[in-house]
Amino acid sequence: MRLWSLHPRHLDRQGLTGCWRESLLAQAVLAGRTQGYRAHPQLERFRAQDAPLAAVGAYLEALAEEATARGYRFDRTRIDEAPGHGPRPALIPVPDGQLALEWEHLLAKLEQRDPERWQRERLLAAPEPHPLFTVVPGPVASWERATR
Template sequence: MLHPRYLDGKGLLALWREGLLAKAVLEGKTRGYVHHPQLARFRAQPDPVGAINAYLHFVLLEGRARNYCFDENKLLPVERCPLISVTDGQICYEWKHLLAKLKTRDRGRYSSLCSIEIPDAHPLMKVVPGLVEPWEAIG
């Protein structure tokens, strides 16, 4: 639930594809991926489809800033959406995970980000105190 600006190209493309799949799941258009634990965050919202749509809107904006050709027609018009809570422990976990990936696949981006101690969350997220989500596979 990090801000999409931190992602490298591969990460941003994957987030767009996976987000569209999550949207299809929440719309009841696919049977795959239905038990993915991160969907619980969106299912808990008053309007799950609206929430994932708003989430993807910010991914779309980041893609546009990088001149990617994400298809905005895959999204619904963005409605006002309440912020979604994410724990600071989860943000910290995801940040370390991203830095580890970037260290091997994009050293330049890694170098530019590794001095950040507290990364920004995705604009749809509200950071609250707490631990890593229990569904994370921490090994």
């Protein structure tokens, strides 16, 4: 499961659709609808929120917005707690070390899967975070299992 801290605009088609599927799975885990992945470390930052389902709903909504901008149709009715149905979740801190690790990870994937996108993305000075996250100084997150 990879719930990217990066803005969805950086993801290629496979990354965006994969993140959508995995985020829906994360939502199902947080809602108690599935037994699998309950201990997945990527869920720690959502569980730490006052309203975990609202946080994952905001995460999913940003993915759906990017999909719409690209002409894809993600089924927003699958979002349990879509933004606008209660208080907006607080921004979740993401360490700049975590964002850098994910950026390296994504660039390696793009180089193989989408060389044209890789050429554009690798020239960016710094990636943007997902709208649910705010960047703070710090190392790779404690929940991260990937290595550099």
